[in-house]
Amino acid sequence: SQTIHQWPATLVQPVGSPLSLECTVEGTSNPNLYWYRQAAGRGLQLLFYSVGIGQISSEVPQNLSASRPQDRQFILSSKKLLLSDSGFYLCAWSSGWEPQHFGDGTRLSIL
């Protein structure tokens, strides 16, 4: 069966520091991959999605970036974090027209 792993679960970072969140999927090949952010008390906002290695689509202009160095690996990065980057980040995958399946999320706090 397919599983999705996302880490770390919790992260506390100072303003201006870099960020790297990682997501991997097992049990499937060539998945569609997604990064979402959930601000406090809000719904999820799509940040990036990828249909293949090296193919990244950005939905929201910001100081975050995403990369897909391997088929089942999706990384969310930032060179310099802002206070407004705080939130709950969720990775998801899907295959074809099947629904998206989500990881357990990363709670990011910026100090």
Next chain:
Amino acid sequence: AQTVTQSQPEMSVQEAETVTLSCTYDTSESDYYLFWYKQPPSRQMILVIRQEAYKQQNATENRFSVNFQKAAKSFSLKISDSQLGDAAMYFCAYRSTYSGGGADGLTFGKGTHLIIQP
């Protein structure tokens, strides 16, 4: 761009009773998918039910069913025989078919906090 609106920030229901959560959406597309996701305090997003826009029949999954009104752009979730484990945030979500192949991301509403009274 599509938008999804959940007009009920919070709903409360007695255990074993039925509750309906509302969702409306705005789109100019004729073919799309709609979903309800549940987010318990653990914050994991769990798929509850999905509906393909081209299907007139309302989707049902055990105690969960939807009332899909395409012309009205309405997609409500009915939970029958509510249980304590149903307490969670519920999000309505829309997925376009524009990009093809199912790669489109989801557009979410702001959620409804469902409280189950014992």
